[in-house]
Amino acid sequence: MSQATTSEPAAGKRPSDGLSDETLLKWLYDMQLIREFETRTMQAYQQAKIGGFCHIYSGQEACAVGTIGSVEHDDPVVTAYRDHGHALARGMDPKACMAEMFGKITGCAKGKGGSMHMFDKPNHLYGGHGIVGAQTPLGAGLAFATKYEREVLKTTDKKRVCLCYLGDGALNQGAFHEAQNLAGLFSLPVIYIVENNGYSMGTSIARGTTMPDQLTLKAKGYGIEGLEIDGMSVLDVYDKFKPFADACRDEQRPGFVDLKTYRYQGHSMSDPQKYRTKDEVEEFKNRDSIANLVDHLMNKRECLSEDEWTEMQKEIRERVKEAVKFAEESDAPGVEEELYSDVMVNPSKNMSPIGKYIEGAKNPLL
Amino acid sequence: MTTTLDPIELPEIDFDHAPSREGNREIQFREALREAMSEEMRRDKRVFLMGEEVAEYNGAYKVSQGMLDEFGAERIIDTPISENGFAGLGAAAAMYGLRPIIEFMSWSFSLVAADQILNNVPKMLYMSGGQWGCPIVFRGNDGAGGQLGSTHSWCVEGLYSNVPGVKIVIPSNPYDAKGLLKTAIRDDDPVFFLESERMLGDKAHVPEEEYYIPFGKARLVREGDACTLVSFGRPVHFCVQAAGRLAEEGIEVDVLDMRTIRPLDIDSVIESVKKTNRIVVVDQCWPFASVASEVITQVIERAFDWLDHQPLRVNTEDVPTPYAKNLEAAYQPNPDRIVAAVKKAVEA
Secondary structure, three states: OOOOOEOOOOOOOOHHHHEOHHHHHHHHHHHHHHHHHHHHHHHHHHOOOOOOOOOOOOOOHHHHHHHHOOOOOOOOEEEOOOOHHHHHHHOOOHHHHHHHHOOOOOOOOOOOOOOOOOOEOOOOEEEEOOOOOOHHHHHHHHHHHHHHHHHHHOOOOOOOOEEEEEEHHHHHOHHHHHHHHHHHHOOOOEEEEEEEOOEEOOEEHHHHOOOOOOHHHHHHOOOOEEEEEEOOOHHHHHHHHHHHHHHHHHHOOOEEEEEEOOOOOOOOOOOOOOOOOHHHHHHHHOOOHHHHHHHHHHHHOOOOOHHHHHHHHHHHHHHHHHHHHHHHHOOOOOHHHHHOEOOOOOOOOOOOOOOOOEOOOOOOOO | OOOOOOOOOOOOOOOOOOOOOOOOOEEEHHHHHHHHHHHHHHHOOOEEEEEOOOOOOOOOOOOOOOHHHHHOOOOEEEOOOOHHHHHHHHHHHHHHOOEEEEEEEEHHHHHHHHHHHHHHOOOHHHHOOOOOOOOOEEEEEOOOOOOOOOOOOOOOHHHHOOOOOOEEEOOOOHHHHHHHHHHHHHOOOOEEEEEOOOOOOOEEEOOOOOOOOOOOOOEEEEOOOOEEEEEOOOHHHHHHHHHHHHHHOOOOEEEEEOOEEEOOOHHHHHHHHHHHOOEEEEOOOOOOOOHHHHHHHHHHHHHHHHOOOOOEEEOOOOOOOOOOHHHHHHHOOOHHHHHHHHHHHHHO
């Protein structure tokens, strides 16, 4: 978990100036954790220890860490299938995340979800959703529910805001347009965060959507305020996103963010990347969000030394290695216990001709 | 616990309490549905109704008439025509811990929400490894018969019952509609509740007191020993008519109203088949991979040796739904076709 702890920023300063050193160091840790985790994920995938589709988050770390760091821990978060970064930024144990991809019983979904379906109830992460755009009506629904909880059930005074992530490819999916219209119409506190990495699989944004340079105009069409943010700098993300998210929370209304970022790897593990040049990738790597933050912490804040950074990277490397080892050594889900469980909350007689639905073993995260 | 909010204490359901079906409190099918929703909404603030025209218009088919006045716009919620959007909205609200009732004006329109209702709702519990379920009810009109042509006459039970993770309820009369819908709203799993526009005006006695009908319990509507007639939803009435005509010729049949498709009370079907040794399944879906196919398969798997005649099915004809009155009548299961099928089974 990586919400910010702050002191009041002095007049004329950026909101991130008010963040404690401790918070920024934690964010650096989380971003590096995601980077290292994804490096190991790719290795494991290449060794065929991870199956299915697998989408790597490297390059986009500042997006998840900066936006999740701007909201409360119990604000709901829902995302698409490039979800390892959000899971880790939300506080999921890397062991549970890696074990899920290895298809093990110790994974966050007991090995039933896989890379694209990371769910973490204690950390209020409502998935990991595999179908492009399918999570966007869910984001509206989570926002609706939090508002209903406060206004109808009256069991809480807390105003919440839901973060719903999508890729730029989902901009063109009907579900998203219906979701935005509902969010605008019902004034639902959901922020649609488009992690705009420029490509939906191999199709550049200019070939997939209208007005690719003015995406906020699309949201405006649904009465939703939009904002463009450079997603390669976690401080810029926080500076712009924090006040925006606070406003959406206070006013209980939706928002839209064009969070410009870049993925260093292909769309999925099976992508030869012929649609972009190496120079383009290099250009973004030169603006790397982790290097950016390290520079800031070493040279501006002066709260991080070379040795401390080396030590942090080493610690993270060990932690991720341990996660891989944990995943490897964990048991696969038992067929008799797990194939037929978690189909129904109350498995009743004659629900299926196989007649085998059972109660599931307790989820390791619960 | 498979929602974010803690469950609330509600009085336990007493399924054994089954008030008489006889009486003179005659109300329409649509009123029975309304009573079920209103009773549950009075008890539990987590329950809300959302859909097209449910509030200010008082329901496209007047099912929710007056509910806006009683419960207010916060809980009776009109939506734009965005089935995929509001089905998904409901799914997440259910994960969070609310109890949405999502009305599809017609189940035919649920096809544009297929990704949410088939890909998200039934699989959420499984793909989250048991962390989140979806306690949600989707309800609306299902089936042909109103000369609405191909696109508006869907019977979705054949298609949707193929998907694990949902319960499918299909009442044939007002009494069952009320008791089954109340059970659906209280259920922790997702429920697809299929009504019929052709039956919404049907009147029958519905007790004033509260009652719940358990899922997976077929109702023996009529008793006989010559053949087992199995059906669900509106065609149950065609079966009862056919049974009346057959009785005039001295052929008495069991008529079983399944009431729910998932769970499927196959035990009652088998029990009847062991008595009659013949079965005809009447189903308003197309025949290929239909609910009738499933019922017959399970009968063969479990009671093959008890059959004196091969199982028969009466489905809609295997063509898109026609508009013309005579064609639509010929397309649907009807008493003539049912009588013919039973005679074939009995007289062979």
